[in-house]
Amino acid sequence: xxxxGELDPTRLPIRQGLDREVxxxxxxxxxxxxxxxxxxxxxxxxxxxxxxxxxxxxQRKEALSPYTVRGDHDSQGALAQxxxxxxxxxxxxxxxxxxxxxxxxxxxxxxxxxxVEIVGIVALVTALDTxxxxxxxxxxPLPASAPGKPRKARPAGAKRGLAWVHMVxxxxxxxxDPDPYAVHGEKNIHRALSLVPQEVFNFxxxxxxxxxxxxxxxxxxxxxxxLTHAQIEMLAARxxxxxxxxx
Numbered sequence: 001x002x003x004x005g006e007l008d009p010t011r012l013p014i015r016q017g018l019d020r021e022v023x024x025x026x027x028x029x030x031x032x033x034x035x036x037x038x039x040x041x042x043x044x045x046x047x048x049x050x051x052x053x054x055x056x057x058x059q060r061k062e063a064l065s066p067y068t069v070r071g072d073h074d075s076q077g078a079l080a081q082x083x084x085x086x087x088x089x090x091x092x093x094x095x096x097x098x099x100x101x102x103x104x105x106x107x108x109x110x111x112x113x114x115x116v117e118i119v120g121i122v123a124l125v126t127a128l129d130t131x132x133x134x135x136x137x138x139x140x141p142l143p144a145s146a147p148g149k150p151r152k153a154r155p156a157g158a159k160r161g162l163a164w165v166h167m168v169x170x171x172x173x174x175x176x177d178p179d180p181y182a183v184h185g186e187k188n189i190h191r192a193l194s195l196v197p198q199e200v201f202n203f204x205x206x207x208x209x210x211x212x213x214x215x216x217x218x219x220x221x222x223x224x225x226x227l228t229h230a231q232i233e234m235l236a237a238r239x240x241x242x243x244x245x246x247x
Contacts, residue, residue: 012135015209017209018209018210020209021205021206021209022128022131022206022209024205024206025124025127025128025202025205025206026128026140026143027143028124028202029041029042029045029121029124029125029128029142029143029202030042030142030143030144030145030146031146031148032146032147032148032149032150032151033117033121033150033151033196033198033199034113034117034150034151034152034153034196034197034198034199035111035113035114035117035150035152035196036114036117036118036121036150037145037148037149037150038145038146038147038148039145040079041117041121041145042142042143042144042145043076043078043079044079044083044087044118044121044122045121045122045124045125045142046076046078046142047075047076047078047079047083047084047087047088048087048090048091048121048122048125048126049125049129049139049142050074050075050076051073051087051088051091051092052091052092053074054073054074054075054088054092055071055074056069056071056072056073056074056088057073057088057089057091057092057093058092059071060092060093061092061093065096066089066093066096067098067101073085073088075088080109082105082108082109082110083110083114083118085105085108086105086110086115086118087118087122089101090118090119090122091122091126095244095245099164102115102164102165103164112165112166112195113154113195113196115165116165116193116195116196116199117196117199119192119193119199120193120196120199120200120202120203121199123203124202124203124206127203127206127207127210128140128206131210151198153176153177154195155168155172155173155174155177155194155195155197156174156176156177157169157172157173157174157177158172158194158195159172162188162191163191163192165195166195167191167192167194167195168191168194168195168197169191170186173197177197178197178198178201179197180194180197180200180201180204183201183204183205184200184201184204184208184213184214185214185215187214190204211232211236212224212225212232217229
């Protein structure tokens with residue numbers, strides 16, 4: 001029998017950069033966004049957590065096609081039903097979303113810009129909650145929302161092309177648009193949230209500390225983490241397979 005007790009998850013060492021970005025991510029989550037207020041952003045985050053126990057989502061996940069199962073979501077009542085539908089589907093069955101479904105959500109009043117910001121919020125909360133889960137900690141209570149109004153600024157150079165929603169290529173950014181590409185790279189995965197540039201910052205500022213910066217990924221001669229490149233990629237590939245993520 002080992003006399004080493006269980007690790008105390010509240011006392012595990014965390015890199016300074018990672019700790020900084022985790023704290024900043026929680027603050028950004030509660031702050032006014034580009035299209036949603038701080039209060040709405042926190043409500044979207046709460047609904048995302050709630051979606052994991054939704055009976056309708058469970059039935060749809062088990063069905064051959066989620067579009068054949070009708071019903072009402074088990075929601076918390078703070079958001080309109082089309083918003084709840086968007087949040088729940090992204091959280092529970094993102095791999096089977098279709099462009100026609102996205103278009104139907106726009107028809108029901110969720111704009112493309114609002115949709116992209118919801119994706120950013122859900123991705124951020126999922127990363128933060130998974131981080132706590134990996135450390136053996138209970139998920140944190142959601143932060144209190146900060147006052148203020150959303151900026152409501154759409155990038156002038158947004159175009160439809162590669163995705164179901166408009167995106168902004170680096171060359172199409174205007175002087176009034178935040179430029180996330182200068183910080184995080186120009187791959188398609190960075191462009192996915194570009195209709196709401198602040199969400200690119202919100203997610204990838206945290207992502208590069210949880211994983212690696214874009215220029216570090218291929219710097220195979222230097223190990224930037226306690227885990228090696230090979231160990232990181234093995235874990236990433238395994239988790240991606242389990243989550244049905246084939247990017």
